[in-house]
Amino acid sequence: MGKVDIKWSELGFSYIKTDYRYLSYWKDGKWDDGELTKDNQVHISEGSTALHYGQTAFEGLKAYRCKDGSINLFRPDENAKRLQNSCRRLLMPEIPTDVFIQACLDVVKANEHFIPPYGTGATLYIRPYIVGVGDNIGVNPAPEYLFSVFCMPVGNYFKGGLAPTNFIVSEYDRAAGNGTGAAKVGGNYAASLLPGEEAHQRKFSDCIYLDPQTHTKIEEVGAANFFGITKDNQFVTPLSPSILPSITKYSLLYLAEHRLGLKAVEGDVAINKLGEFVEAGACGTAAVISPIAGIQYKDDFHVFYSETEVGPVTRRLYDELCGIQFGDVEAPEGWIIKI
Known part of the structure; x- marks a missing residue:
């Protein structure tokens, strides 16, 4: 070797x-x-x-x-x-x-x-x-x-690893409503370069895209999926035909319900109702879980759990997922192929 x-x-x-x-x-x-x-x-x-x-x-x-x-x-x-x-x-x-x-x-x-x-x-x-x-x-x-x-x-996709960072809502659309948003195709990512760069120039980790039809609901977080934890212990993630079906997201939906005892929900996440969430994050294979400290939407900046500390539910989800991936926590059947 x-x-x-x-x-x-x-x-x-x-x-x-x-x-x-x-x-x-x-x-x-x-x-x-x-x-x-x-x-x-x-x-x-x-x-x-x-x-x-x-x-x-x-x-x-x-x-x-x-x-x-x-x-x-x-x-x-x-x-x-x-x-x-x-x-x-x-x-x-x-x-x-x-x-x-x-x-x-x-x-x-x-x-x-x-x-x-x-x-x-x-x-x-x-x-x-x-x-x-x-x-x-x-x-x-x-x-x-x-x-x-x-x-x-x-190493980590976002600088700092499991550390809260800020995101900004983009005025651009990630994909068309009946387009290729649910497929992992190159064009979706080419279209994201400009809004992503504009977010970085404003010192945000990445941008958040709203639904292309109404611009009222969160769809994706840059190159990752969004999730939020509500005050009444629900794990909520957006549901839309133009969202890429993240394997990490669906794994977290399962773990939230079966390992943490949360109610797992796929549904609308209204941009004007961020106050319903006590924690939020971005998730994906590259990002794993990136806690969202706050979201800038027009003139409003909404902070979730903390700008400096990771929320307890987000940390538990991260530890459970990474524990499974690295073999320290028992995996659900069929999730791991051992080499």
């Missing part, structure tokens, strides 16, 4: 070239057998639909080093299903669940020495993606496709 010179505690969320990645091509109606390669450069036709028409989708999941040295994958079957949904939305060929999971396993095993040690809080982030390639120029589905999986060690 190779060795890497990485200061695990200083990792941020940025690209690091690892040794191997998985690569597979779809042509003439079928996927090839796929293989691991050391080449981190993608060679595609200049006419590829991914370059011109945004025919591209991706996923994000993590591998975790456990206390006993073993490795956990967290719910990769759910990532496979979500990528299949994204592929259907963009008329791309689906990657079978078993192929998706095996590709992730192969990449993790081949790059095991890049998995951060237990106790550092860092993880191995896994990025599967599929893009339309091949010679093309018309607005049509691509004649060929490329599916790849690569990985890298990462």
Whole structure:
């Protein structure tokens, strides 16, 4: 096994070239057998639909080093299903669940020495993606496709880790009401760059998007999902056809109800009723849980639990989820694949 010179505690969320990645091509109606390669450069036709028409989708999941040295994958079957949904939305060929999971396993095993040690809080982030390639120029589905999986060690997505930060409501829409908001496609993220940059310039961690139809309800928090804890112990998260179905969010909905005894609710989160929540947070694979200290909406700045301290329910949810992922807490059946 190779060795890497990485200061695990200083990792941020940025690209690091690892040794191997998985690569597979779809042509003439079928996927090839796929293989691991050391080449981190993608060679595609200049006419590829991914370059011109945004025919591209991706996923994000993590591998975790456990206390006993073993490795956990967290719910990769759910990532496979979500990528299949994204592929259907963009008329791309689906990657079978078993192929998706095996590709992730192969990449993790081949790059095991890049998995951060237990106790550092860092993880191995896994990025599967599929893009339309091949010679093309018309607005049509691509004649060929490329599916790849690569990985890298990462630290916290938001600076400070489990520390409250502030967010601002954007005037932009993340996605159209009947558009691609529920699919994890590249165009959604390209559209978020400008509002995200404007939020950063105003010293906020990220922006919050409202529903595109009425601009009265919270939908997403930048590249993550929103949740709030009410005064009467409800875990509430928005429900909308234009929200990306976060695997972390649905895991937290389950844990909130079955482990913490809260009432788990998916429903409307009115931007003018933030006072109903005593705690709030953003959640996702990259972000895990990022406590929201306050939200700036027009001229009003609403503070939840504290601008400096993490709320008790948010911390319990974080500890339960991370405990499961790192193998310290018993996982619900089917949530962990052990390597």
